[in-house]
């Protein structure tokens with residue numbers, strides 16, 4: 114296949130590139146290149162599912178180019194899967210799939226809305242996932258089903274059979290690309306709708322729209338979908354629609370093993386007594402509130418499981434949390450640092466509150482901070498951590514709400 118490079122004015126940042134899976138996409142390619150002069154056509158070794166498209170796509174994506182692929186969504190997801198599976202941060206250039214016949218434009222990753230809209234306009238169609246208000250559910254409206262599933266921490270052995278069954282029966286699967294990759298393999302006739310990790314609400318709305326059309330839709334979350342996951346996003350989207358629009362959709366939530374449970378099991382039973390889970394992400398709540406919750410949880414002598422402990426955008430989250438916790442808990446408090454639990458690169462370490470190194474923690478890590486009773490024992494040559502089921506009657510951590518005394 115041969116496509117001439119367009120002449121173009123110097124773009125700001127790397128120019129967007131166009132990759133064409135096979136000859137079926139050539140007429141659409143010409144229309145896109147005519148309408149978007151900054152688009153550069155990149156030749157590749159060929160083959161829809163072969164290494165050619167995948168290698169070229171990964172190369173351009175890694176070089177920071179927004180990528181427009183004239184290929185079906187699933188092909189693009191499969192082509193990019195090797196790089197996305199190891200990507201620590203979801204931030205990256207836009208990736209847009211355009212159906213070879215020019216009948217659909219689907220922004221899959223990054224900020225592809227503006228470019229996607231121009232491509233769609235060039236093809237005389239709407240942008241998938243961005244247009245159309247939900248259809249009201251009339252008496253004759255098809256009754257679709259939306260199942261939100263938890264994949265567990267990673268390995269399929271820790272996935273509930275009911276979740277696997279829902280995935281097997283799905284017509285459409287919606288989720289963050291990394292999790293779609295984890296949830297597969299899928300059959301060719303199943304439609305995959307992958308997106309960027311930061312677009313939970315967009316993903317939830319898309320899933321509701323598809324289900325309202327009568328389709329059998331599964332939304333995937335890692336761990337448990339109700340713990341900082343997609344089940345909540347779906348219900349928020351439903352709530353925000355505030356009307357009968359999606360009321361006909363049957364919604365079901367299937368649980369998964371959450372990261373805190375999976376991490377705890379690796380070291381023994383640190384969550385054996387009262388515990389709480391907190392997210393350190395301040396994307397959706399102010400840091401002030403996070404710090405206050407940490408302080409109160411530490412004072413209440415709860416074991417604390419920390420999700421989203423540290424991100425590239427806010428690398429000081431965990432260090433700031435440790436300042437709060439160290440003021441309330443002794444330095445010898447056991448701490449579990451569990452990264453990629455249930456995945457091939459799993460690393461689990463037991464340390465103390467004094468020795469936690471925030472640099473060793475990232476967004477794929479779960480941190481468990483022990484209570485005053487959490488203990489380490491050795492069993493089978495391994496350090497085991499547990500929090501006993503009993504509580505000494507004289508160890509009540511706070512005597513009054515205004516009491517500023519730290520627990521011991």
Ligand code: SAH
Nearest residue numbers: 336337342371372420421453454476478479
């Ligand atoms: N719904 C998920 C949590 C999503 S929030 C669940 O129930 O597990 C994302 C955070 O979960 C990550 O920042 C990390 O703190 C934690 N996490 C998810 N999967 C993990 C895993 N396999 N290993 C360690 N931490 C994990």
